[in-house]
Every structure is written in structure tokens, then in C-alpha cells.
Amino acid sequence: MGSICRSCNQKDTEMIENRGATWRSVVSLAVLLCIMAQLPHSCCRPPSSHGKPFRDIAEEVAGYKNVAKKIIDLAVYGKAQNRSYEKLAAFTDTIGNRMSGSQNLELAIKYMYNALRQEGLENVHLEPVKVPFWVRGEERAEMLQPRNHTLAILGLGSSIGTPKGGIEAEVLVVESFEELKRRAAEAKGKIIVYNQPFVSYGETVQYRAFGATEAAKIGAVASLIRSITPFSINNPHTGWQDYQEGVPKIPTACLTVEDAQMMTRMAQRGQKIVIRLSMEARNLPDADSFNTVAEITGREHPEQVVLISGHLDSWDVAQGAMDDGGGAVISWEALSLLRDLGLRPRRTLRTVLWTAEEQGGVGAAQYYQLHKVNISNFDLVMESDMGTFRPLGIQFSGTQQARAIMREVMKLLQPINTTALEEHSEGTDINPWMEAGVPGASLHTKDRKYFWFHHSNGDTMSVQEPTEMNLCAAVWATVAYVIADLEEMLPR
Amino acid sequence: MGSICRSCNQKDTEMIENRGATWRSVVSLAVLLCIMAQLPHSCCRPPSSHGKPFRDIAEEVAGYKNVAKKIIDLAVYGKAQNRSYEKLAAFTDTIGNRMSGSQNLELAIKYMYNALRQEGLENVHLEPVKVPFWVRGEERAEMLQPRNHTLAILGLGSSIGTPKGGIEAEVLVVESFEELKRRAAEAKGKIIVYNQPFVSYGETVQYRAFGATEAAKIGAVASLIRSITPFSINNPHTGWQDYQEGVPKIPTACLTVEDAQMMTRMAQRGQKIVIRLSMEARNLPDADSFNTVAEITGREHPEQVVLISGHLDSWDVAQGAMDDGGGAVISWEALSLLRDLGLRPRRTLRTVLWTAEEQGGVGAAQYYQLHKVNISNFDLVMESDMGTFRPLGIQFSGTQQARAIMREVMKLLQPINTTALEEHSEGTDINPWMEAGVPGASLHTKDRKYFWFHHSNGDTMSVQEPTEMNLCAAVWATVAYVIADLEEMLPR
Structure with a gap:
């Protein structure tokens, strides 16, 4: 998804879709004007300064080589092999599609809440959101x-x-x-x-x-x-x-x-x-829904957060396996992998499974409004919403200094050849944070066929490959863990 | 379409489908037994002898270089450019799909009969056939x-x-x-x-x-x-x-x-x-239908025939543009091109648009029963039923001597890079003739995606490309004309 900011080449389609409620229209209008005027996004602003010398940070990152290898081994070759795929298949085969306001979405949220708790993840809870309710x-x-x-x-x-x-x-x-x-x-x-x-x-x-x-x-x-x-x-x-x-x-x-x-x-x-x-078709009064949250709480700075996310809602057709069941499940699986390995980073890893993304990032926007008071504690916001196909690396938005650090982190993924660090993260749900200057990362995959299936009856489990999802989960867990465990937060 | 004869590698799926009426079951059973026993088809039998020395025939064929160029120029670059596509689009957009027994198929036959007559083709007529009538x-x-x-x-x-x-x-x-x-x-x-x-x-x-x-x-x-x-x-x-x-x-x-x-x-x-x-779903009593025939009558041996064909019927979904509207239309267009150029070959060029192929080559089988008494006058039977995508050449079934001549004919198509001469023609509707030893040719195209659309709501005009159909028509007309105009019939 995504139209293109002509200055920074950042995809921003979701913004065009972000036009439901009034405040969403304002955000969207700003971005649209930015696109039309060919102005750079906030993500293109010049980098700010940082504490620790880069050389030391690079050395620190390189020290995670063995940890990264352990994560990869578990996800790709070990007992967690095919687990993302199996979680996603069980979830989407059981629930089906999950439209904002629908009973299916309610069931999906309960399903995920229970699954996250049963797995023993921390601080599992739901955050209420009012969502649009359109019925076909x-x-x-x-x-x-x-x-x-x-x-x-x-x-x-x-x-x-x-x-x-x-x-x-x-x-x-x-x-x-x-x-x-x-x-x-x-x-x-x-x-x-x-x-x-x-x-x-x-x-x-x-x-x-x-x-x-x-x-x-x-x-x-x-x-x-x-x-x-x-x-x-x-x-x-x-x-x-x-x-x-x-x-x-x-x-x-x-x-x-x-x-x-x-x-x-x-x-x-x-x-x-x-x-x-x-x-x-009818537009009904807004319905009750929830963002679904789970954590591995940070051992040193629990108040500081690396946020990992995908959206749980989908359109009311097919299974919503690609858009965005896959993104939601690897954001869950990232925590599972780290938990299996007993890895507790310095900062909190927080998985958020958004609601009502398809109606314009509604759940994520309310989350931002609620949590922006703590924006200085948000280290990195991550979203996977362009499919969980064969991963190539990540797309990143942040200062040049932050990008340099991220480049070192990506080197840890050499064993699975997913080291690409592309320009400009995208994601309806993390855009508010990135617009406000928080570094953002999105999963970059071989998504050539994404729009063949997108928002249609073609968005089923059949477009997903277990081996590809293993790799996606490994990338997601490695990046999130290392950033959350570095001595310092990413510079802004 | 086509399962594979393990000896000669000939596709014969249609045969598996040829199991409606009793006599059809017999034909099909024979082929099935042949497949199962890994016996060669009749098309793999050793070649018989022929009159004129090969060198002379090769020279004779080479003499058609300018004629072939004229056909190609007209079809690909000249005033007939995109004509196959336009004929097919007008036909399938107007009629839609054309199921055996349906009113649509009746309309389609009338449409074609009128179109062939209006164009001034010769001996345009319908040959009655009883066809299966299944209703979804x-x-x-x-x-x-x-x-x-x-x-x-x-x-x-x-x-x-x-x-x-x-x-x-x-x-x-x-x-x-x-x-x-x-x-x-x-x-x-x-x-x-x-x-x-x-x-x-x-x-x-x-x-x-x-x-x-x-x-x-x-x-x-x-x-x-x-x-x-x-x-x-x-x-x-x-x-x-x-x-x-x-x-x-x-x-x-x-x-x-x-x-x-x-x-x-x-x-x-x-x-x-x-x-x-x-x-x-219901099976109704057999319905009345027709094979649709048009000719350019031969100037020397009007009783001898090169038969060019595709089937007019389709399944009851989408437009039947690929299966087999395209094959039917290039078999019509081949005559149109030759008529435009004033080319009347020694032998008769006969276009037959079969009915009820999808029910097991029903129209073609009845045609064979009716006309097999003249089998010695059938020089070559041609069918296009694997899509009219980018042509590569033709698939040919016949003796080694006939193949050698056909190879020379294909060289005439060098200007459009469609000279490939593959083993073993396929085509439900021409199989009876080939089984009886008549040389057969089918259009060979880049058909990788054929089964993505086949027999489904995906079989629409959107899978067709005008430029590809130009090339198909050029191949079809050139091969048919040259074979029909050679001094001698192909050896058996």
C-alpha cells in the first residue's frame, strides 16, 4: 500500500485512506498537502545529535551476533519452525475475516488475548477503541x-x-x-x-x-x-x-x-x-473494539518501549491472512521467540495488534492520542502491513544517525540474507509516531503480488508460505530485541 | 489441455473427457488403454513413402517466401492489424459464453454464419449436430x-x-x-x-x-x-x-x-x-446444434482439403475468449487474410468452427463420421485450442517425411520468430483424423498461464493481446495456405 511522497519517496496511501473522523481528516489533509506540494515528510528532516560515539555503538551491536544467530536458529531451523504459519492458519481458519465492528473481530480479539495470556506473555491487556461500523x-x-x-x-x-x-x-x-x-x-x-x-x-x-x-x-x-x-x-x-x-x-x-x-x-x-x-450497505453507529497489547517488560527501563505491530482487523472478505493477519502474527511470534530464549531486553518490547486499521488507522490513532504524552520513551515503532512474503530487510524512517545504527543491526541478519535497509518506513498505524519524529521500521518483503490478493477474496492462507514466515519472524524478533537492548535509545 | 502418452508425449486429456456417448467412450477407452499401457499413438508409427523428392519439395516451399511475407505484413503490420482481436472482442462481448445446448451457442453460430457470409467467404454452411444439454x-x-x-x-x-x-x-x-x-x-x-x-x-x-x-x-x-x-x-x-x-x-x-x-x-x-x-444441475435431452463451415475453394483440387479449426462453444462462465474463441477466430481470420490477398490455393482451405467440444468433441466426432469416407482427400487437419497467446510455432503429428516438409514451411515464419516445430499435435476435435493417420497441426503458444483462466470466470477478453493474436493469425494463414498450395499433399 502507499502513495508516494515525491520528496522522500515514502509511501503514504494509508494516509489517503485516513479520512473517516474529523481529526483523521486533518492528519490526512496535512499529508495530502505535503504530497501535493512535494514537501518532505518529517522523516526526511536532518538528523539530531546523539550521546555515545558511533564506533562504540557499532561494536555494541556486533556483540549481538550470537544472540541473533540463536533467534534465527530457533525461528528458521529449530522448534519454532513454521510456528508463525501455524498460528496464522489456526487463527484465520477459525475466525475468518475480521471487519471493524463485526462479531468476528470481537472473536478475533478474544482469541488473541487468550492466546497471548496462555503463552505467558506479560501485561496482556486490551485498550478500548470506538471504531466505524460499516455493513455490506x-x-x-x-x-x-x-x-x-x-x-x-x-x-x-x-x-x-x-x-x-x-x-x-x-x-x-x-x-x-x-x-x-x-x-x-x-x-x-x-x-x-x-x-x-x-x-x-x-x-x-x-x-x-x-x-x-x-x-x-x-x-x-x-x-x-x-x-x-x-x-x-x-x-x-x-x-x-x-x-x-x-x-x-x-x-x-x-x-x-x-x-x-x-x-x-x-x-x-x-x-x-x-x-x-x-x-x-449501511453505516451504523461506532462500535466498541480494542487494541490488543502484550509485552516482555524491560529489565532496566521498563518505561521505554520498542513497539512491534500489525493490525488484527481485515476487510469482510476471504481470511485477511495477508492483510494483515501475517503482520499481526509475526508481531506476536517475535515475543514468543524471545521468551523461548529467555531474552529480556533492557527496554520493554510491546506488541500491539491494532483494531480498525482498514477504516483509516482508527485504533492506532486513538492509541497515539492516549500514549503520546510518553513519546520520549518510544524508542522505535515497528509495523508489518505489506505481507509476510520472503523478507528482504526493513524500511526505516529516522535520522541519519539512527539509520547508521540500524544498518549495523541489519548486518546481524546476514545468515538469512535479509540485511536490506530501505528508505522510509510505511504503516498506517505507526505514521502518527513517525510524523512526530519517532524512528519507525516496517518489514520489507518480496511483495510483487501483494495487490493481486489485497482486499479481495484472494486474501487467504494460500498466499502464505511457512518458510517465508519463519524468516519474517526472525527479522522482526532480531531487530526489535537488539534495539530494545542497546545501552541507548535510537537518536532522533 | 492434455494428459500425456508416455510413448510419444502427446497430450490427450481431451480423450479422457471424450466419454459421453457410446462411440465416444470406445475412442476414449482405446486412448486411455494406450496411455496406461504406455503404447505409442498412431502418430508415432513409422513414416510411409512419398512421390516428389524432398529436395524439390524444400525448394518449392522456399518459393513461398514472398507470399509468407505478404501474409505476415498484412496480419501484423498492415490493415488487418488487430483484426483478430477486434473480431473476437466483438463476438464474445456481444454473445458472452456459449454452452452446448444453450441459446447463446445458437446465437453464436448465427453470428458466425452471418459474419462469414458477409465477408464473402465461400461455401458457408452449417452441418447439423446433436449435442449434450447440461444446465447448471x-x-x-x-x-x-x-x-x-x-x-x-x-x-x-x-x-x-x-x-x-x-x-x-x-x-x-x-x-x-x-x-x-x-x-x-x-x-x-x-x-x-x-x-x-x-x-x-x-x-x-x-x-x-x-x-x-x-x-x-x-x-x-x-x-x-x-x-x-x-x-x-x-x-x-x-x-x-x-x-x-x-x-x-x-x-x-x-x-x-x-x-x-x-x-x-x-x-x-x-x-x-x-x-x-x-x-x-440437470441433464436435458440432446439439443440441435451445428458445426459452422466456410471455405476458400481450391483452384485445382477443390475436393482436397486443408482443415483449419477452433471450437465455438465454451463453458457457461465468463466469455470463453481463450477457450476457444481465439482459436475459432484465427481460423476464420486465416481465410480473411488470404482472401484479402487474393490467394486461392490449389486445394480447398476449409475453416470449421466446432460445436460441443467441451462435452467431448461431439461436433467434431460427428463431422468425422460424416466425412471420413473422403479421408484420403484430407491433406492436413489443424486446430487451435490452447489459447492464442504469443505463438512459438506449431505442434505437428505426422510421418517423418511430412515433418521434414513442415519444417521447411515453418522457416517461412522466420520474420516473426515463430518457426518452432514441436512433436505431436493436440486437439480434441482433430484427434479422430490424426488417429486415422491424417497429418495434424496445432498452434503452439506461450501458454504458461492457460490453466489459470481455463473453464473459469477468468476466461475473458482481458487475457487476450491484439499483437499476439496478429502473430497467431499470420502463423495459421501461412501454414494452411502453403500446405494447401503445394503440388502434392503431405505424405502419410
């Missing part, structure tokens, strides 16, 4: 002209439903917002079908996020957006969308790449296209 | 235990339906026929879920073809088979299946790779799995 209901789209054809669709999060009986209207197919503007006079009373080509997720997701509003501005009655993916086997993808205040709300869904392309061809032949769209 | 109806599978989950399924051709209200039963998951046999005592009253790994289409399709019968033999009430594909985005694939006389008929469908894998994991955890399966 039944939905159906039928092409009636030029021929009968059932369209595979997925309504978009926050979309309103259609009136009972659905909406039947002629279609206007466009390939861009520019074309929509140019043909605004033709839009009144129509269903807009966007057949925008996939460029990158960050760029193309704007059609999903703003397609309904742009269509409504010129009098359209609904919008159907080509799914945001570079590859499809007739598989629609869902995701959040944003209405704009003062613009009428119209129902909106994603259709498949294939159907969008077909309608472009039909329109080019001058054929009239008519669709009947029926959606029961 | 509504179908639904719900996992009830260990949790509620909707399974994406596609019922299999010839399957019976369930009783009204469906079948609710516990599941036995197996990964092979061997495991099923070993656990036969557990099968009674259960739904068998086959989670066989994908090895090759030819090998693995046996689970789709015979899964229901093997399950019924040991008292199962239904069978659900993992879709026959190496890659899935939660996409079920359909196809033909065979009941065995004397064995109870039970309803059968394919489910997705993902759901089959999940049920294996659940079973391994000792969880009880219960599914409710509901299918309205």
Missing part, C-alpha cells in the same frame, strides 16, 4: 444492455446503499478524472464506470477513494470503479472510500478489471450500456 | 462447521443436482485416490473433498473426471474437487466429468484451491467439517 449487506450488479451479464462487485467501505429495488441507469465509462470532467455534461443520472489503468496503488487508489464524490458532483447516481490491482482473475477488490462534505452521497463499489475493460470496448462501439445496481 | 441452474455450498463460510463452487458438466433443500453432510478430505481407498471405511454418507495437488493438467484432471464415481463407489453422497489449476485467486474452474455405469450418480462440483487447502488444515486439526451443498 447483500449487493448485486447486473448488466441489462447490451446483454445480460452479472457483474462481480464489492461495495466500498462507508458507501451508502441503493434505494430498495436498486438503481437502474445508463452507464458513462471514463478512463480518468480528466475524461470525467471533459464529459461532465453527459453524466447526469448515469452510473459512472471508471476504467482507469493501474499505474501504482498509491496513484490509482484515488479512483476508489474519490470516485463516488467526483461522480456525484456532476449529477451521477452511482459509481463503479475498476478494482485497484495490476492483475485479476475476475476478482473484485474492496477498500475504504471517502465522501466529501456538501457533495451528495451516491452508492459505490468496485467491479473487476475484466468487466471495466469490456464496458470500455462496448462504449467505443457506441453501444448503450445499462446496469441495475442493488446494495444494502 | 443455481448452486451453492456453505460450510456450516467448524465455522460458517460460503464456498465458491462450479458444478461439473453432466453432474446431477442435489435433492431440493440440498445435501448436508460431514466432509472427508483426501489428497489422492490412494488416500480415498485407504480410508474407504470412513466415506459412507460423507461429502468427499479432494485436495489433490496440481501436477499437470493431464494428470490432475482425472480427479475432476472420475472423482464423483470413485467417491460414490464407497458410499459418499457428493464430491467436491479442488479446481484443476496451478494458480488461483479463489476462482473455481468447471469442466466435464464422467459417471460410470453401474455406480450411483452423486452431485459433484469443483471448489477453489484455497478452500480445499483450508479444509485439509481443518481436518489435520481434527476438526469436524460439515457442508451443505445445493445444486439444481
Whole structure:
């Protein structure tokens, strides 16, 4: 996920999605303005100074070589082999998907809370959060002209439903917002079908996020957006969308790449296209939910924290195994590995499994509001939310000094060839901290196919590989432990 | 498509599927026995003798260099550029899928008949065929235990339906026929879920073809088979299946790779799995259909024929663009190209668009019965039914002498780098002729992803590329024309 900050190249799609509640809109607007103005993020600001000389820190880090090897051995070759995969499979096969506000998410949180406690992790607790509650209901789209054809669709999060009986209207197919503007006079009373080509997720997701509003501005009655993916086997993808205040709300869904392309061809032949769209989607009052927390408490500075995270919620399709079951489970497994090895770092390792990320990082944002008073004690914030495929290393946001230290830490991962230290961490849930100057790290994997499955019925356990997850857990545990155990916190 | 003859490496899957009517069973059984006994097909028999010395034929073929260039120029760079793609898009967008017995197939045949006549092709006519008429109806599978989950399924051709209200039963998951046999005592009253790994289409399709019968033999009430594909985005694939006389008929469908894998994991955890399966599938009396024929009549030997073909029918999902709209359309386009260039070969070029291939080459089998009396006049039979992706060359079945001539013909395609001459042609519809010793050719393309889309909702125009289809049409027209225009027929 992620659109790109043109200055620092940091992906920030989640920010575009961060537009539910008012304060979220403010954060999102700031980032959007930053993107539009091509200004650097806070992560690109010049480094601040630090205490201990770098040479000494590098030497200190190198001293963890054997510890890193032990973690790797346990996760990749030892008795914890395939454990992340098995935890994730048991979890997602048992619960299924976990939509914000749903009973499934409630069950998922209970499941994780119990599992973390049963494992003997410390300070396991839940932190209450109010979360959006959007319900899909039944939905159906039928092409009636030029021929009968059932369209595979997925309504978009926050979309309103259609009136009972659905909406039947002629279609206007466009390939861009520019074309929509140019043909605004033709839009009144129509269903807009966007057949925008996939460029990158960050760029193309704007059609999903703003397609309904742009269509409504010129009098359209609904919008159907080509799914945001570079590859499809007739598989629609869902995701959040944003209405704009003062613009009428119209129902909106994603259709498949294939159907969008077909309608472009039909329109080019001058054929009239008519669709009947029926959606029961509803926005209910905010629901009760929780961020789920577990720790290995620090032996010297328990108040200082390395935060490791993934989000527990998912869309209401498939299993949410990739987005973000995998990230949540390796953030749990990192603690399990360290506990198995009896490793208690100087600072506290805190795993947080966020709620309602898909609605715009809602759980994480409330966590930030609650805990930012202690921001000086947050050493490093980590999130895995781009899949737990074959890991390559981590993406890091922080000062040049902090990056230099992180580079030394990554060298410890040479035995599993995951030493890459990329620019700029990403993660909806850790962005508030990074924006405020806390160093951030995200897992960087071979995620070429991520968007093939993303937010769709393709996001199942079948995209996960046990051996790849072993490596992800090893990277996650090693980085978190070493940073949490160094004499000094990372410089800001 | 195609299982493999262990002697000649010829793919023959379609043969396994050729088991509807009695005579078809005989053909299929013979091939099956051949496969099982590892005997060579007729295509592997030693070559017979021929008239004109090879050197002279090679020289004669080389004389077609300019003609081949003209065909290529027209198809790939000239005014016929993208014409195959456009013909196919207009056809499949307008008609949609074309199941044996359906009104859509009737519309498709009329569409093609009119299009071929309007283009001014010769001897355009329809040859009546009785075809199987299986109707899917509504179908639904719900996992009830260990949790509620909707399974994406596609019922299999010839399957019976369930009783009204469906079948609710516990599941036995197996990964092979061997495991099923070993656990036969557990099968009674259960739904068998086959989670066989994908090895090759030819090998693995046996689970789709015979899964229901093997399950019924040991008292199962239904069978659900993992879709026959190496890659899935939660996409079920359909196809033909065979009941065995004397064995109870039970309803059968394919489910997705993902759901089959999940049920294996659940079973391994000792969880009880219960599914409710509901299918309205029905076998109706055979319906009227037609093979569609068009020609460029030969100028010297109009009674001698080079047959070019693809099948017009498809499964009742998606658009049947790849299987086999593309093959049908390039077989039409080959004539169009030659007509545009005013090329009339010595022998007749006959395009046949088969009906009811998917039910076991039914249209083609009836055509063979009707026309085999003239078998000595059939010079070469060609079929494209493995997709019209980037062509590499052709697959050829025939004597060594015929192969040597074909190799010279393929050299004419050097300008578009499609000169490969592979062993052993494949094609359900041309197999009867090849079995009887007529040389056969099939289009060989870069078909790595063919089975990702095959018999599923993924088989749409989106898998087709105009530039690739240009090349396919050029190969098809060049090979057909040159063979039809040589002084002598191919040796047998």
C-alpha cells in the first residue's frame, strides 16, 4: 500500500485512506498537502545529535551476533519452525475475516488475548477503541444492455446503499478524472464506470477513494470503479472510500478489471450500456473494539518501549491472512521467540495488534492520542502491513544517525540474507509516531503480488508460505530485541 | 489441455473427457488403454513413402517466401492489424459464453454464419449436430462447521443436482485416490473433498473426471474437487466429468484451491467439517446444434482439403475468449487474410468452427463420421485450442517425411520468430483424423498461464493481446495456405 511522497519517496496511501473522523481528516489533509506540494515528510528532516560515539555503538551491536544467530536458529531451523504459519492458519481458519465492528473481530480479539495470556506473555491487556461500523449487506450488479451479464462487485467501505429495488441507469465509462470532467455534461443520472489503468496503488487508489464524490458532483447516481490491482482473475477488490462534505452521497463499489475493460470496448462501439445496481450497505453507529497489547517488560527501563505491530482487523472478505493477519502474527511470534530464549531486553518490547486499521488507522490513532504524552520513551515503532512474503530487510524512517545504527543491526541478519535497509518506513498505524519524529521500521518483503490478493477474496492462507514466515519472524524478533537492548535509545 | 502418452508425449486429456456417448467412450477407452499401457499413438508409427523428392519439395516451399511475407505484413503490420482481436472482442462481448445446448451457442453460430457470409467467404454452411444439454441452474455450498463460510463452487458438466433443500453432510478430505481407498471405511454418507495437488493438467484432471464415481463407489453422497489449476485467486474452474455405469450418480462440483487447502488444515486439526451443498444441475435431452463451415475453394483440387479449426462453444462462465474463441477466430481470420490477398490455393482451405467440444468433441466426432469416407482427400487437419497467446510455432503429428516438409514451411515464419516445430499435435476435435493417420497441426503458444483462466470466470477478453493474436493469425494463414498450395499433399 502507499502513495508516494515525491520528496522522500515514502509511501503514504494509508494516509489517503485516513479520512473517516474529523481529526483523521486533518492528519490526512496535512499529508495530502505535503504530497501535493512535494514537501518532505518529517522523516526526511536532518538528523539530531546523539550521546555515545558511533564506533562504540557499532561494536555494541556486533556483540549481538550470537544472540541473533540463536533467534534465527530457533525461528528458521529449530522448534519454532513454521510456528508463525501455524498460528496464522489456526487463527484465520477459525475466525475468518475480521471487519471493524463485526462479531468476528470481537472473536478475533478474544482469541488473541487468550492466546497471548496462555503463552505467558506479560501485561496482556486490551485498550478500548470506538471504531466505524460499516455493513455490506447483500449487493448485486447486473448488466441489462447490451446483454445480460452479472457483474462481480464489492461495495466500498462507508458507501451508502441503493434505494430498495436498486438503481437502474445508463452507464458513462471514463478512463480518468480528466475524461470525467471533459464529459461532465453527459453524466447526469448515469452510473459512472471508471476504467482507469493501474499505474501504482498509491496513484490509482484515488479512483476508489474519490470516485463516488467526483461522480456525484456532476449529477451521477452511482459509481463503479475498476478494482485497484495490476492483475485479476475476475476478482473484485474492496477498500475504504471517502465522501466529501456538501457533495451528495451516491452508492459505490468496485467491479473487476475484466468487466471495466469490456464496458470500455462496448462504449467505443457506441453501444448503450445499462446496469441495475442493488446494495444494502449501511453505516451504523461506532462500535466498541480494542487494541490488543502484550509485552516482555524491560529489565532496566521498563518505561521505554520498542513497539512491534500489525493490525488484527481485515476487510469482510476471504481470511485477511495477508492483510494483515501475517503482520499481526509475526508481531506476536517475535515475543514468543524471545521468551523461548529467555531474552529480556533492557527496554520493554510491546506488541500491539491494532483494531480498525482498514477504516483509516482508527485504533492506532486513538492509541497515539492516549500514549503520546510518553513519546520520549518510544524508542522505535515497528509495523508489518505489506505481507509476510520472503523478507528482504526493513524500511526505516529516522535520522541519519539512527539509520547508521540500524544498518549495523541489519548486518546481524546476514545468515538469512535479509540485511536490506530501505528508505522510509510505511504503516498506517505507526505514521502518527513517525510524523512526530519517532524512528519507525516496517518489514520489507518480496511483495510483487501483494495487490493481486489485497482486499479481495484472494486474501487467504494460500498466499502464505511457512518458510517465508519463519524468516519474517526472525527479522522482526532480531531487530526489535537488539534495539530494545542497546545501552541507548535510537537518536532522533 | 492434455494428459500425456508416455510413448510419444502427446497430450490427450481431451480423450479422457471424450466419454459421453457410446462411440465416444470406445475412442476414449482405446486412448486411455494406450496411455496406461504406455503404447505409442498412431502418430508415432513409422513414416510411409512419398512421390516428389524432398529436395524439390524444400525448394518449392522456399518459393513461398514472398507470399509468407505478404501474409505476415498484412496480419501484423498492415490493415488487418488487430483484426483478430477486434473480431473476437466483438463476438464474445456481444454473445458472452456459449454452452452446448444453450441459446447463446445458437446465437453464436448465427453470428458466425452471418459474419462469414458477409465477408464473402465461400461455401458457408452449417452441418447439423446433436449435442449434450447440461444446465447448471443455481448452486451453492456453505460450510456450516467448524465455522460458517460460503464456498465458491462450479458444478461439473453432466453432474446431477442435489435433492431440493440440498445435501448436508460431514466432509472427508483426501489428497489422492490412494488416500480415498485407504480410508474407504470412513466415506459412507460423507461429502468427499479432494485436495489433490496440481501436477499437470493431464494428470490432475482425472480427479475432476472420475472423482464423483470413485467417491460414490464407497458410499459418499457428493464430491467436491479442488479446481484443476496451478494458480488461483479463489476462482473455481468447471469442466466435464464422467459417471460410470453401474455406480450411483452423486452431485459433484469443483471448489477453489484455497478452500480445499483450508479444509485439509481443518481436518489435520481434527476438526469436524460439515457442508451443505445445493445444486439444481440437470441433464436435458440432446439439443440441435451445428458445426459452422466456410471455405476458400481450391483452384485445382477443390475436393482436397486443408482443415483449419477452433471450437465455438465454451463453458457457461465468463466469455470463453481463450477457450476457444481465439482459436475459432484465427481460423476464420486465416481465410480473411488470404482472401484479402487474393490467394486461392490449389486445394480447398476449409475453416470449421466446432460445436460441443467441451462435452467431448461431439461436433467434431460427428463431422468425422460424416466425412471420413473422403479421408484420403484430407491433406492436413489443424486446430487451435490452447489459447492464442504469443505463438512459438506449431505442434505437428505426422510421418517423418511430412515433418521434414513442415519444417521447411515453418522457416517461412522466420520474420516473426515463430518457426518452432514441436512433436505431436493436440486437439480434441482433430484427434479422430490424426488417429486415422491424417497429418495434424496445432498452434503452439506461450501458454504458461492457460490453466489459470481455463473453464473459469477468468476466461475473458482481458487475457487476450491484439499483437499476439496478429502473430497467431499470420502463423495459421501461412501454414494452411502453403500446405494447401503445394503440388502434392503431405505424405502419410
